[in-house]
Amino acid sequence: MIKKYYKRMLTIRYFEERIKQMYRGGEFFGAIHLYIGQEAIAVGLCSQLSDNDYVFSTHRGHGHYLAKTHDTKGAIAELFGKETGCSHGYGGSMHMFNPLKGFMGGNGIVGGGIPLALGAAFSAQYRGTNEVSVVFFGEGASNQGTFHESLNLAALKKLPLIAVCENNRYAATTPVALSTSDEDITKRADAYGIKSLSVNGNDLTEVIAAAKKAVKHVRSGNGPFLLDCKTYRVEPHCGIIADKRPEDELAQWQKPENDPLNCYQAQHPKELNSATVAALETDVKYEIEEAVEFARASSFPKVENFIKEFAVQ
Amino acid sequence: MIKKYYKRMLTIRYFEERIKQMYRGGEFFGAIHLYIGQEAIAVGLCSQLSDNDYVFSTHRGHGHYLAKTHDTKGAIAELFGKETGCSHGYGGSMHMFNPLKGFMGGNGIVGGGIPLALGAAFSAQYRGTNEVSVVFFGEGASNQGTFHESLNLAALKKLPLIAVCENNRYAATTPVALSTSDEDITKRADAYGIKSLSVNGNDLTEVIAAAKKAVKHVRSGNGPFLLDCKTYRVEPHCGIIADKRPEDELAQWQKPENDPLNCYQAQHPKELNSATVAALETDVKYEIEEAVEFARASSFPKVENFIKEFAVQ
Amino acid sequence: MRKITYIDAMNEALHEEMQRDENVFVIGEDVDIDGGVWNECYKLMETFGKQRVVGTPISESAFSGLAAGAAMCGLRPVLEFMYMDFVGVAMDQLCNQIAKLHIMSGGQVKIPVTIRMCGTGTGSREAAQHSQSLEAWFAHIPGFKVVMPATAKDSKGLLKAAIRDDSPVIFIENRNLYYEKEPVPEGEFIVPIGQGEIVREGTDVTVVAVAYSRHKVLKALEMTEASVELIDPRTVDPLDMPLILDSLAKTGKLLVVQEATSECGIGAEIVRQVVEKGFDYLDCPPVVLGGKNIPTPFSAPLEDHVLPQVEDIAEKITAFAKYQI
Amino acid sequence: MRKITYIDAMNEALHEEMQRDENVFVIGEDVDIDGGVWNECYKLMETFGKQRVVGTPISESAFSGLAAGAAMCGLRPVLEFMYMDFVGVAMDQLCNQIAKLHIMSGGQVKIPVTIRMCGTGTGSREAAQHSQSLEAWFAHIPGFKVVMPATAKDSKGLLKAAIRDDSPVIFIENRNLYYEKEPVPEGEFIVPIGQGEIVREGTDVTVVAVAYSRHKVLKALEMTEASVELIDPRTVDPLDMPLILDSLAKTGKLLVVQEATSECGIGAEIVRQVVEKGFDYLDCPPVVLGGKNIPTPFSAPLEDHVLPQVEDIAEKITAFAKYQI
Numbered sequence A, B: 001m002i003k004k005y006y007k008r009m010l011t012i013r014y015f016e017e018r019i020k021q022m023y024r025g026g027e028f029f030g031a032i033h034l035y036i037g038q039e040a041i042a043v044g045l046c047s048q049l050s051d052n053d054y055v056f057s058t059h060r061g062h063g064h065y066l067a068k069t070h071d072t073k074g075a076i077a078e079l080f081g082k083e084t085g086c087s088h089g090y091g092g093s094m095h096m097f098n099p100l101k102g103f104m105g106g107n108g109i110v111g112g113g114i115p116l117a118l119g120a121a122f123s124a125q126y127r128g129t130n131e132v133s134v135v136f137f138g139e140g141a142s143n144q145g146t147f148h149e150s151l152n153l154a155a156l157k158k159l160p161l162i163a164v165c166e167n168n169r170y171a172a173t174t175p176v177a178l179s180t181s182d183e184d185i186t187k188r189a190d191a192y193g194i195k196s197l198s199v200n201g202n203d204l205t206e207v208i209a210a211a212k213k214a215v216k217h218v219r220s221g222n223g224p225f226l227l228d229c230k231t232y233r234v235e236p237h238c239g240i241i242a243d244k245r246p247e248d249e250l251a252q253w254q255k256p257e258n259d260p261l262n263c264y265q266a267q268h269p270k271e272l273n274s275a276t277v278a279a280l281e282t283d284v285k286y287e288i289e290e291a292v293e294f295a296r297a298s299s300f301p302k303v304e305n306f307i308k309e310f311a312v313q
Numbered sequence C, D: 001m002r003k004i005t006y007i008d009a010m011n012e013a014l015h016e017e018m019q020r021d022e023n024v025f026v027i028g029e030d031v032d033i034d035g036g037v038w039n040e041c042y043k044l045m046e047t048f049g050k051q052r053v054v055g056t057p058i059s060e061s062a063f064s065g066l067a068a069g070a071a072m073c074g075l076r077p078v079l080e081f082m083y084m085d086f087v088g089v090a091m092d093q094l095c096n097q098i099a100k101l102h103i104m105s106g107g108q109v110k111i112p113v114t115i116r117m118c119g120t121g122t123g124s125r126e127a128a129q130h131s132q133s134l135e136a137w138f139a140h141i142p143g144f145k146v147v148m149p150a151t152a153k154d155s156k157g158l159l160k161a162a163i164r165d166d167s168p169v170i171f172i173e174n175r176n177l178y179y180e181k182e183p184v185p186e187g188e189f190i191v192p193i194g195q196g197e198i199v200r201e202g203t204d205v206t207v208v209a210v211a212y213s214r215h216k217v218l219k220a221l222e223m224t225e226a227s228v229e230l231i232d233p234r235t236v237d238p239l240d241m242p243l244i245l246d247s248l249a250k251t252g253k254l255l256v257v258q259e260a261t262s263e264c265g266i267g268a269e270i271v272r273q274v275v276e277k278g279f280d281y282l283d284c285p286p287v288v289l290g291g292k293n294i295p296t297p298f299s300a301p302l303e304d305h306v307l308p309q310v311e312d313i314a315e316k317i318t319a320f321a322k323y324q325i
């Protein structure tokens, strides 16, 4: 398990590094928002879910996608706009989909996915399955009206929803102190009578433990749960935006003990000794290069099919 | 003061009774939402405001209008759609305006006025005046996204806003338990670090005391304040909607001790002895009949002016 | 034929479709209590229970999104806005989520949501925030179908078609029609989306009447000698252009009547398509008679002034009929 | 003439107007940090301080309402949406509040709010939720003016006009133009709202190019022999119909090019007005070349297919020019 989880975080990390490089090289276009530094949250949550459970993601969704589906090829091909992409090239970075694996899409609208996640939770309740619905969102999104409406509604209907706030301290260039009047999002959960937990989102062990609790609570029909995960966005917000955060702050968060991968490795020196990690790194790199080749070799979707399938008139 | 406050409540009560009668008689049209049973809240709050302070109202706004402006004539004429109405006939029941008296309009959209009220508070801060901005809304409205966004923003910017929730236990036909996952709205204020108080909204003395505190807090630059006023909507939601609430519940709330007028009278047996009350009743009735005559005698707004003033093209 | 009201006809459709398909459920404010504020959900709660008749707080964004997410998982929600005017608070969930999820997923998810816009209409003195007919907003956004039944029969047949359709359908109701009894066939029937109806045949002028305007035009016809071909498009997106063009081939003259403001409305769209596809049929300039470009005022004479009245329509038709090339 | 970028031109307008009138302030996400994400607020914070350069949480409804309320009290807010596509979350505050407060109050309050729709545009592979041109939504709602500058000069002149206007103005920017240097006169100038511009004179065909399409049409002109009169309407509500009609009187042929979907778009509105007011000028059917009726897909070849390309425009123009009555 430990190796597996580490490998998943590593896959996300290397995926994002590779993407960044190719994006800068002009190999593909569109907006990309990198997940580097937040890997433990996606991996920790998804470690407790099955393919039947649902994940709703955000604009910063590559990590969620990989953690839920393990589909590196589909993800890269999607970024390239290829027909082998997980959304057949129609979605791109912000709209990866894989409903067969329970991945219900990213979202280009901040806070836009929270109401959608209610629906999957509702469907589980309606059919009497024990599926759960997980929605990721940033601390910035927690100030959108949809957050409030959805949490109240989830609580009223006791829906099996896990709301995961990734508090990475910034919304684009705005620091959390200027966006969120009380940074402690669990207080918002309290206001609706929703159970919650705050965790160090960069410590996979903590996240897994919290995710276990949340999933158990929700699967047993006790209604929604909120997880407040403290983390940090290491990269700039996205491709085009200048990043002028304080250097010492950046340095602080890049220290080994604050990096989710290093932190997890330090906790498991035996299972994740340097030989093992080196081997994993080789594996993951190989897998990603394979996926890059796959994406490059794939074709673009055909305009003719497009018209047939989607045109209304 | 006691007589004055009582008279204000009485004016609202009789106004609404008269309106109901005329509406049923087909004398005017449109939606009307009566304020009967909630008089103490509007009167209590407005007792602490000057003409320079702002009030933003709702679909159920006659009481707020009268308490803030004392303009019975303008209100009735507006309901009749006459050019002497407080919105010159353009607004009707849900859109009474009187900016000179600080009455910034009703609203046909539930939760729609809360963001607007931020703006008046912002303007006070911007200009460095000590005006306060008061917004009324129902417990139903507290589940709209605008409530959440506005309170967070008000707290962040320390705006001089008083948010007054009139929890009258119903939103149209939906009881509060089915709309608001935790009925205690002050918990929501807590989530944003906003100071708040819960009061018996049918007890004018309590409301006045709370309003004093709130106004003092806000005027001194300490940021927003939330008042949670427990009350009950005695009449049906509006003209067209069936009302099938439990008879015992209705009876309970119509008991003298729960009626804001009776309650206040009982607290002040001397100042509000039966002779005084009878005299006030006569006065108020006369005033309202005068306003009705005024409204009836007024003209409709002229289509020609309308076109000149408002047509864009 | 038996006569029932528009609202009861829709209520029948809901009963039938919920019976037929256990994935159909209704969601909206007050739908679970006393049959909903318009009586549109009469007896649904008693028959189908609260898991399928879902009352909500006043949280239109959240419950619209809930419907979309449920649809992604295979359910078929019928979602209610108490008045069409309130849709502003949920436009993102409708237009960026519901309308686009199918294509953004590369076709992997379907969003068979029926979105009932209740209480649409004018003339009852409800002022600017309760008087809008916003079909053009949705016709402009790819991904929706938009229907506007103007009779009890169509209200039933189109609601059933909408619920069975795999695309999101905006279903726009008119409050002035709710409680009038009209002939409606017994039992099952569907009115196909995309099919207009010739209400009256005629040879001088083609009048396309959107939604409630159908009734105003019928009244106007009593005041004119002209031979009018009256078309009710019933679906405004996609439009039944063949029907309109065939009629124009005969009459050469087009008047569109709608309650929405003319600017960028359905009438403008009909004109765009008509001139592009049937320019040679036209004997005179097509005209749209719509709401004036002013938010609807409360006062009766002003409201009446802003909206096309029966007399205005009759006058326009007569002038059109007289028009010589 | 000096050359500066579209974004710097708007930034100049903000500096000048904030200097001129202390009631003008800007509000939106990230506007207070590093000059905003588009650099549109460069140095505003340093110059005017945080009471007049108001950063907000991602709460578009709340801060749009804040702007409206502040305007009711006499301030003149300039409100920013980071992308036009995000406006869905605030449509109620915009269309039911900002557009209607003036009339609902019987004229007692004014709402001089400028609403900047930043980041509008297509072609940069940002997919369905970041590629919409929603001017038609606002043109359809009475109470707004809607402008769409397509040059650096107009971006400055129209922004100043918008800020000084007492009505709410929807100001739609195009992200593809942001960082290109173009000639802009020094100092103060205003481009009046409601005035189109003849970009090229010609005699065969009138092409009305909405916003960014102006640049596509200019490229297309290099591929055709036709003598084209190119009009940039600049304001799409109210439209400068005299300018368009005068041109049509000369050419008899109308092509509208826009990025928004054609259904119920500005092009349809132009056609509606043109046929109503200038039917006899028309030698052939007016055509709108707009976005296809499909949410914009991500993949490059699909996105290009959905939007009018330079070649499509050139082809249409050539065909139009050849068209004989």
Ligand SMILES: Cc1ncc(C[n+]2csc(CCOP(=O)(O)OP(=O)(O)O)c2C)c(N)n1
Residues within 6 Å of the ligand: A033, A059, A060, A108, A109, A110, A111, A137, A138, A139, A140, A141, A142, A168, A170, A171, A172, A233, A237, D029, D058, D060, D082, D086, D089
């Ligand atoms: C409704 C809306 N407003 C603004 C944006 C632009 N935007 C995209 S991401 C972002 C910041 C989001 O911050 P947060 O929710 O904390 O997520 P993070 O980017 O930190 O992961 C903003 C403002 C948007 N996409 N949608």
Ligand SMILES: Cc1ncc(C[n+]2csc(CCOP(=O)(O)OP(=O)(O)O)c2C)c(N)n1
Residues within 6 Å of the ligand: B033, B059, B060, B108, B109, B110, B111, B137, B138, B139, B140, B141, B142, B168, B170, B171, B172, B233, B237, C029, C058, C060, C082, C086, C089
């Ligand atoms: C956005 C929106 N949704 C729904 C409505 C219809 N509506 C009008 S009043 C009302 C109930 C409001 O309840 P509450 O906020 O508690 O105020 P109350 O009527 O009890 O005073 C509803 C649902 C509306 N006007 N606006």
Ligand SMILES: [Mg+2]
Residues within 6 Å of the ligand: A138, A139, A140, A166, A167, A168, A169, A170, A171, A172
């Ligand atoms: Mg963040």
Ligand SMILES: [Mg+2]
Residues within 6 Å of the ligand: B138, B139, B140, B166, B167, B168, B169, B170, B171, B172
């Ligand atoms: Mg209530």
